[in-house]
Amino acid sequence: MTITLALSKGRIFEETLPLLTETGIQTTEDPETSRKLILATRRPDVRVVLVRAADVPTYVQYGGADLGVAGLDVLLEHAAQWDGSGAPGLYQPLDLKLARCRMSVAVRDDFDYASAVRQGSRIRVATKYTQTARRHFADKGVHVDLIKLYGSMELAPLTGLADAIVDLVSTGGTLKANHLVEVERIMDVSARLVANQAALKLKREPLRGLIESFAAAVRQR
Numbered sequence: 001m002t003i004t005l006a007l008s009k010g011r012i013f014e015e016t017l018p019l020l021t022e023t024g025i026q027t028t029e030d031p032e033t034s035r036k037l038i039l040a041t042r043r044p045d046v047r048v049v050l051v052r053a054a055d056v057p058t059y060v061q062y063g064g065a066d067l068g069v070a071g072l073d074v075l076l077e078h079a080a081q082w083d084g085s086g087a088p089g090l091y092q093p094l095d096l097k098l099a100r101c102r103m104s105v106a107v108r109d110d111f112d113y114a115s116a117v118r119q120g121s122r123i124r125v126a127t128k129y130t131q132t133a134r135r136h137f138a139d140k141g142v143h144v145d146l147i148k149l150y151g152s153m154e155l156a157p158l159t160g161l162a163d164a165i166v167d168l169v170s171t172g173g174t175l176k177a178n179h180l181v182e183v184e185r186i187m188d189v190s191a192r193l194v195a196n197q198a199a200l201k202l203k204r205e206p207l208r209g210l211i212e213s214f215a216a217a218v219r220q221r
């Protein structure tokens with residue numbers, strides 16, 4: 001029985017690598033240099049598939065992979081497609097506590113966010129995270145027009161496209177370099193292990209074993 005683990009290149013792969021090593025499933029090739037999309041691991045029964053970060057929950061939910069690693073940002077945005085109950089068939093067994101950051105609202109340093117909110121003005125917000133942002137501002141009773149972007153959100157307030165952005169912040173360096181300031185924290189984000197619910201039944205023993213060794217590796221860090 002082969003176990004398939006979905007990972008994205010870049011940050012998620014780099015930060016998951018120590019856990020792959022600890023659990024004995026490091027890939028036999030480096031995804032940054034290999035052109036392969038399916039990588040073998042040290043364990044003959046475990047393989048890694050490389051997908052876009054935002055596609056990890058989709059692969060795992062529909063069984064294209066048994067397990068996956070995705071940021072909470074990506075998971076919540078994905079889950080919002082199924083009102084309230086979350087994505088069916090997608091189970092979130094473990095916080096890996098890596099790729100940590102926060103999701104925040106940021107504005108140009110000369111934009112008075114607090115008074116715009118107080119006055120009940122409509123605020124134009126650019127973000128990749130439209131579902132999460134919609135919920136956040138609705139909860140706060142702030143009126144917003146959301147503009148969907150796929151990257152470089154920091155540019156939006158600088159060009160007049162938007163008044164504010166909802167984006168991930170870790171060191172704050174990117175905001176600072178672009179004359180933006182964080183005005184609200186929406187949530188803390190970290191990478192989560194996700195599992196396909198049907199696979200958890202069909203491949204119960206090997207999957208439980210692997211999830212448990214991920215959990216042990218997380219506890220040790």
Ligand code: PRT
Pocket residue numbers: 008009010011012052053054070071072073074099100101167168169170171172173174175189190191
């Ligand atoms: O590459 P692709 O478009 O497929 O996906 P992606 O760009 O979303 O992937 P990637 O690898 O950049 O991020 C994968 C996951 O890492 C995200 O879903 C988050 O859960 C997590 N993560 C942790 C981050 C950050 N920290 C982070 N700082 N993802 C992005 N950033 C970006 C942020 O968007 C901003 O542009 O880094 C910039 C801010 O960083 P600081 O340090 O300057 O504050």
Ligand code: MG
Pocket residue numbers: 010
């Ligand atoms: Mg990227």
